Each structure stands twice: as structure tokens, then as C-alpha cells.
Amino acid sequence: MKPNQNFQYISFKLSQTLMGIDILDIREIVPCNRITRVQLAPRFVLGLVNLRGQILTILDIRVLLGLEPPDTHSVSHVIVFKYANVGFAVDGIGDVSGIDREKIESVPANVTPGVQTYADAVINLQEGVMVILNAHKILSCARTQPGLQRNAHE
Amino acid sequence: MKILIVDDKASIRSAMKTILVRLGLSDITEAVDGEDAWYRINEAAKKGRGHVFDLIVSDMEMPGMTGLELLRAVRTRPEVQKTPFIMATTVTARQIILETMRLGVQAYIIKPFDADMVEFKLKQAGIL
């Protein structure tokens, strides 16, 4: 967590779950157009997208977090990370909000192992509990997903 | 006009090649030393008359087969015996020059050379 007073995040919905991510980790948010499927890729790779000439890899966070199995592409937007040509798909985009750091709580124990791995904290909001994801951990998922990856080749 | 440039230094080969290309001679093959050159000469000879080199420009001091040894090899092999040969070198040792001249070269260029020098020598050698 950044040592600043005010934590700014962008909220979004993923499989009915309310989520957020630090805006400092985000490059931009784009409406999701055509995603090219990559056959034989691990399940957490949704596909590839062309963003003004750059090819981005789009991850499926639902798979990483262990949320209910993804149905066919009800994707509205893609959130693109700052550090790499990688993004992830979401169902709906909310606003950018700020919150005092004191209000942020650690992730409770009764969550799925996926959430444990990729989320940093939770925020209790009026609408419900928002899970705050850690961008860097998501980006390095390729190295930490033994079961989900490499399911289809020699 | 197929030309073979032989020198173990890339910079020299590059310089010579640039000069030759500018003089309108663009079919240039490079060899990195005597053995490489000899190999290529033989391969070309095997393919027949149309493929042999029309000119060989060679350095003298190279690891392994020297320019002089290359010249000797060329002058002893019937199919390529008459190939015009130009020596481009820093060597000015008397015996070497004598030996080279006895075997027969069309020009003896002393390094460093430049475009004009090369052009002149090529004319002297009857290439241009």
C-alpha cells in the first residue's frame, strides 16, 4: 500500500463482486472490443486485444480469484496496467474514488484462496465489501499459477 | 565481374567493398582468410567457367594461409591460374614482393589505400 493519506482507486464489477484497484497502477481503461482467443492458452488468459497498435494480453481475473466459472464474455471494459502490455477484463466500470487509509482493512480469512493471493485489502462500503486487488501480484500470476497453467501442451 | 576480397579485418574488407561498389563493381564476395578464399575459389571453379572469379584482391598477412600462399595456390590450379590477382597489403619485404611478382600479380597496393588509389590500380591492372 502506498504511504499516502488518500488511497485512490477505481471500482469495477466482476462476476457480481465489487472490486477496486489502485489507480496508480493503471494506465487506462478502454471499452472492450474484440478479444482474440488464444487457443490452448491457460484459462486465466482471456485473449489478446489491439490497443492503438499495441498487442495487450488480457487476463481473466475471475479465474485467478477462483470466482464462479466465467460465462461467455460479458465483458464491458478492459483495465490496462501501467507496467506492462497487460490488462484484465471487467463486467462494469465504476468511478474513481478516494478513501482514507484508516478505512482499509486486511483481507478476512473466509475468502477463496484466489482472493487471498491477489487481493491486498478490503473496504467496507455502503454497497458492500469491496475487494482491493494487487496489480503486481496479478501481473506475476504466470509464475504463481501451477495448476491453472500449462494444461495443454508438451 | 565477380570479385573476391580477402582480408581478415572486417574494416578493410568493408572499405574495399565500398570503393569497388562505387566504381560500379557490385558482384563482390568476401573471404575472411586464405583458406576461406581458396575454398570459395574452388567451389566457384567446380561450378564452371561462368562462375569463377574475375578478380581476387587479397591481403598478405592473414592467419593460416597467407596472401602469398593463396596466390601460389591460385597460380598452380589450371582452372583459375590466369585469374587477375591484386595484393593489397602493408608488407613491403623484398622477398615477398619478389616472390609475389614472380608468381604474377596485376597490381600491388600498399595500405592504406583510398578510392582513387584503388581506381588507379584497377585501371593499371586492366580491370577498369
Added chain:
Amino acid sequence: MSSEERDSLDAMALEFIAEIKDDLAGLEPSLLAMEQKGERTEDDLINHAFRTIHSIKGGAGFINFKELAGLGHDMENVLMRLREKTLAVTPDVVDALLMGFDKMKLMVEQIGKEGAWDYEKEKAALQNILNPDQNGFEPLETVSRIPSRQEDSEKLPADAYQVLKPLGAGSVFQGQEFLVEKKRLDHALAAQKFIYAVYVRFGTDLKAKSKDEGAIIDDMKSIGDILFSDLEESRGKKERDGFFCVISTILDLPLLSQVLEIGKTQMTLVDRQFADYETLMKGVSSRAVKDKPALKAPDTMESSLSTADEPPVQGPAETLLSSASAGQSLRINVDLISRLMNRAGELVLARNQLRPFLMSHAKEDNLGILQNLDMVTTDIQEAVMQMRMQPVIDLMGKYKRVVRDMARRISKKVEFILEGADVEVDRTVLEKLANPVTHLIRNCIDHGIEFPDERLKRSKPETGTIRIKAFHQGGQVHIRVSDDGAGIDPQLILSKAFEKGLVPEDRLDKMTDKEKIDLIFLPGFTTSEEITDISGRGVGMDVVRTNIESLRGHIEIDTVKGEGTQVHLIIPLTLAIVPSLIVGAGESRFAIPQGNIKEILYLEKGTVQSQVENLAGSEVLRLRGRIFPIIRLRTLLGITTYIEEPLTGKKEEEKRKAIADRRQKDKADKESKKRTREKDRRKHPWDSTYVIVLKLGGNLFGLCVDVFYDIEEVVVEPLSEYINQLKCFAGTTLLGNGDVIMVLDVQGIATLSSLKFDSIQTEEARRNEAKEAQAKGEKRNLIVFTSGKNEYFALELKRVSRLEPLNPKDIHYTGRLKHIEHKGHAVLLFSMDEFLPANECDLTAGEIFVVFPKQISSRVGIITSGIIDTIETDKLIEKDDTCPGAVLGKLFVDGMMVQVLDPDQFSNLIEQKLRKTKGAGLSRENTDR
């Protein structure tokens, strides 16, 4: 000079400077070592230092750095004396050298600085070390004017001669004139030779050097032609201290001086010819103003010494390098270049996208714009790519030395040949290739090339050859490292791997030779105990393979035991633009690099069934006599297809899993795999399909796709870390319309589909052989005979030596053995029932014959109760296991069942019988009772 020319000259200069810097870097340690070792300095070290200085001197000359060249020259002289051992390595000597080195380093670092360099101190120090050279010529004497004439045995008419006047300022030539034969002169001029007048002094040039006139005349003849000589005239004349010659030669003045060992003041060009050449010879730097020298040989030599025909031309300086632009090299961050490259690639694509718009609005001026855009874009792209490309020889050239040194160290004779030295490869790729290629070469020398005597024993040339061949093909760089050494023995590899527990016992018999050799790549194959001094530590073929694979390349080994080994590295040019065929399978599109495509076939629905066969477990197609496996892209990638219900027209998604997926899960369950494959075949009849015939090394295979589009120039982006483990893809790219599509990796696809090219070829070969054998349909002649009642046997006529009629009465019996006398010898007789379950031979039959089979002693015969017939048959009689050993099979001839004997088996049985007989102690000679 155009700016373009100037730029390329500058680029050349930069190259030279970079080399000088490298040389300097290598020199310092040598000098320091010399300082340390003093008298004990090895020759190699001195030689190395000498060569380096020589190289620096040469480079300095090229970039016209006079002071550097001069200092280099002085240092070179010292090192030469050290080399010749006429000077010892003393602290003073090394001091002077190091001082010179320091100055050189400074000069190079501050190259391009204003003003001349002062190196007097260093020069003095160096010259102090050497004794001053005795270089000067003796002061010139004035020579009285004597018109000289050629001594001719044959008198020629006066106009056959030409008068030549020397041009030189040397007083020895004052007022001299020479008469030379015009014809010979013209000949020399036509050949553009230099014509010099040379004065040879009897004392200083000949006697002092222990030469006689003949020797110097010989030398002159070696290097050119003598057009004039007054040797005869001047001999014996007291007032003459030498003689004149006029010679034509291609050698420049300095060289001529060197060869003849005569001072330059005693030689000069004649007349106006090549006056400009002297300026040429003065050196590159001084020709600031000249354009090109007047090189035409004048028609007559009678033109006077008037001023130049051409007015001096004020032209741009034609120096190789103007010192102002002796630039510095620029260090560029590699990432920056990558970024630039990507942008350049995108620029190309953007242009592609723009093109249709421009074309549709085409007017005169638009087209010009488009062309310009094309040119600029391509240029940028090429330039950027060039920045990163380096010729392969930059890496490989060094191996020549490496090979020589290594081979010498272990007393082997190896030569190194590099083909395709100018093939260019991305810089980082080249760097990463260094280690694997070095290892391969070490292997060649260590394990591949045999020792010289062993090679001779195998009728190989004593010197082994290691060859590296580099070439571009199909958007990839190929590097082949081959040797003509001992090759790799698959069995040896197999046993070694088995010892290390790398191969389970049940696989031992089932591996092909290629699979055995590939065991080399298993981690753990090479252990540190086996690393010899040469091969280095910790590098095995597995590391080599990993290195190559990290470049997204592949490695293949071809080897023939006793003949040599070839290791083939194939590395993609990932950052290049690769022309690719766009194909479609299902709703997805893919790009296939054009270089891999051999051709495209179209199989119509319905015909496919008949054209696709099954061989060694794979589906194969036959094309012009060649057979190759085919893969359905859809099946491979698990692309869902939509089956249209014929009745309802409803499209239903076919839920099939990719072959690869399935394989992973069903790995243990072979049965279900088989079942699913069969099910596939039944459920999924072929639709019309395009077969893209791809080539992979020497193999072909077909990729079935639904449709194909155009060939497009495609920038291949490497796969991101999340998907780069997928072998079937080489990268991704953007199409003109902005779609992202996958680029297929042909090798990866073959691997993923477990294409067993070997098995297919072997199976095909086997089938062909069988067919041939059948086709040959040799008509064999069989002789059919009976033994017991109603029993028929046959033997190939060509295995029968002869037949003899037999009178039963002539049979002698010895116990159970039967003999007859034949041509004075006793012949053992056997009957069929003694070998086979058969009826007893019926000796009461009318005509009894003895069949003498070939290959068995002529003293053995087979009793038959009758020869029925000789028949001709082309039937292939296949081995029938239900028949007793000696019988090959059964034939039905005219309703009779004939047991065809297997001649070899039969012979064996007879041999056995004979041995038993002998063993029983009965002599065959004993015929009579």
C-alpha cells in the same frame, strides 16, 4: 563527394576506430605481462604485441591519423627487434613501450581534437632503445652528361626508337636521355605500367650488398621489363660508378626501391607520364584539391614539360576521412532501439492501412505522396533493423583461432570453414548464440574429430573439418555446425542414458535411432566428471538446447556414425517482417510464415476419403509419390465448429476438445485415446478443406484449414510471458484491419501433433518393399514330387542340383541308413518322412527319383516316390506358421495340396541329420555290408 558517400566513409572510420580501441585494450595486458616476465617473456606474447601494434598502425593510416601511425611505427620497430631477438626485454624497453602505449591511448580517446599531437618524448624514448638506422644514401655525385644508347645486337631504324627523359629531380639524372624501342614502350604504356629510370651504383648498391649485376638484372626482370640498360657500356669505364636502366613495372616507387634495394633518389618516372601519380603516392591526405588524376597514357611522349593539360579542379576533398568528422561512437540503450523498431513496424502497418484510402482517392498527386510514404517507411524500417543486425562473422570469425588453438592443444588437426559469413542476425541473438555455438564447436573438436592417425586409418584426410554454414530461409536464420568426425553412436548414447537412469527399461527396444540420439538433450546426460578440460564446466547439450529455445529457436542433430555430425540451429527473426499466408479455421484466423509453405492443395469433400490414408497411426496424404502426414488445425487447437442440424438448420456447437488437451488428460489411458480417435473419424467426416503443405527441415506435412486469404507482410510480436509456453505459436500480429491474430509456429505444430515422420517413412518404405516383392512376381519354378502316398511336396527348381532315377534294388542298407552308389561314391539317401510328419516313402512306386538339393553335399539325396511335375508360379508363398519347420507354405495345384519346402530350413535339417549320422560313428564310406 555526396553526403551519402561522406556518411559511409565516416561509418568506415568509426569501424576503424572501434577496432583500434579493441586492439589497445588487448595490448596493455600484454605489455604488463612482458614487464613482469622480463627475460622469460614468451615468444607468443611478443608476437601478439607486435601484431597488435602493426594492426593499430595500419588502422591509423586508414583514418589518416598521422601521429598515431608514426608512434605506432616507432613502437613496431622496437617490437620487431624483440621478435628477432636482437633486443632483450628489459625494464627500459617495456617502459618506453608503455609510455608509447599511454600516448596512443590518449590520442585515441581524444580523437578529433584540434591541433597536432606531440609525441616527441615517446618517440625519443623508443629510438633510444633502438640504435639509429643507417638509412641515408650517400651524397649524390654529379655525373657528366653522356647520351646513352641501347646496346642492340640488331639495328633498328631510327624511328623505331623513342627518347625518354627522366622526370626526377635527383641530380644523377640531370640531362640524361634514354633511347628505348618504341614498340616495347607502347606495349608497356598500353598496359598502364610505370616506367622508371633507375641508376644502379656498382659500389653501394651492388658490392656493398654482395650482389652482382646479374642478380639485380634478374630482380628487375622478375618485377617487370627492362626497356633499356647501359650496363655493358658502363662496365669497366672508370668514370662511371653505375649504370642506368629503364624499366616498366606495376610496382610503385617505394616498392621498387625496396625490391631492388636502391635508394629512391636513384629512381624516377620518365617524362610527363603519371606525374599526377606522384601526388597520388604522396598520400591520401595531401590530395585536398584534385579531382581525378589524368590517367590516360599519352599517345606520344613528345609533349613537352608544359603545364598540366587539365586546369586544377577545385573539387571537394576526396580524403577518406576528414578529421573533423572523426566522430564518436554512440552508446544507445537497447530498449530504445527495440522501441524504435516496434514503432517502425507499426509505421509499416499504418501505411498499409492507409494505402486503400489513398488508392481509392487516387489522383496524380496522391500517388506521388503514397510512393514517397512507401519509400520513407521502408527506409526507416530497414535502417532501424540494420542497427541491430550484425553479420554472423563477427561471432564466427573468432572461431578460426579458437579451433586452431584448441585442436593444437590436444594434438588434433582441425580446420575451420565458415560459409555465409555475411548473413546478418539481430545483435542480441548473436550474443546469445555465442555460448551454444562455442560449446558445439568444442564438442566437435573434443568428441567429433578423431586423432590424425585414427582418421588416416579410416581413410579420412588427416585434418578434420569443422564447418559452420549460416543462411536465411523462411524468415529464420539457420546455422549448421558440422564436422566430418566420428559421428554419434545411438547405441552408446542409449546405454549411457540408461545407466544414468534416464530411460526406462521398457523403452529400450522401442526407440528409433533418432530418438536415441536426442537423449543427449536430457538434463543430466552430461555430468561434470566427463567434462574434459576443453569442454568446460557445466555445459551440456541440454543447456545448449535451452539457450537456443530461449531464442525461440530449435536444434536438430543429424549424424552418421563414422562419417560426421551436423547440428542444425534454427532461430526465428522475431523482429522482422515476415511475409505470411493468412488462413482461417473456424472463426479464427492465423498467419503462417511464407517461408515454410511449399504449396496449397484443395481437397473436395467426398474425394478426401479416398485420398487420405492411414499409416503408422497418422492420417496421411499422398502427393506426387510423396507421402506426408496431415493435421487438422481445428482439431489441434480445439476450435469449436458448428454443426448444422440438417433438419432444423439449427447450429449446434460441437463440444470437442483439442487433441492436445485430450492427450494430456488421457495420457495414462491409451485405450480411451484410441477409442476417441476412432470415434472422431466416424463422427467427423471430411469437409472440403485446403491443405497447406508445410516444409520442416526435410520433411513435409499438411495443415488442413477451412480457407485461406492473402499473403501479408506481418510484424511478428513475441508472445507475452503468459502464453510463451505454447509451442504452436511463433508470435502474434496485427492484421490490416486491426485484428490480433496468432502466428503459427510450424515446428511447434509438428511437435504438438507428435508427428512421427520417421515412423511414417519407415512404414511407407516397408509397404513399398512388400509391394515390390509382390510385383516382382518372380515366376518360380517348382518341382513337385511325392514321397508317401498322396502327399506332395515341392522344392524350387533352382535349389535342385539334379534328379536321378533310382532303382530300389540298388539301395544298400546300413541299419536305417540308405545308400546308393553314384559315380563311384556312396550317397546317403533320406526320405521326407525322416524330416517331416509325413507318410513313409513309398518305394514301390513305379519311378523313383533321387533329388539332389544344392548347397548340401553332393553325397546326399532325397528319395521321392515320383516326380509329378514342374510348375511355374508367381504366387508369393508366405510363411505359414501352421506348417512344420521345413515347410514354407502350402499351395494348391490342380486340386492337390502341395507343401512347399523352405530350402534353407530344409538344408538345416539335413545338415543336422548328417551330423547325427556322423556322430553315430558310422562311416559313410562304409557302403557294403
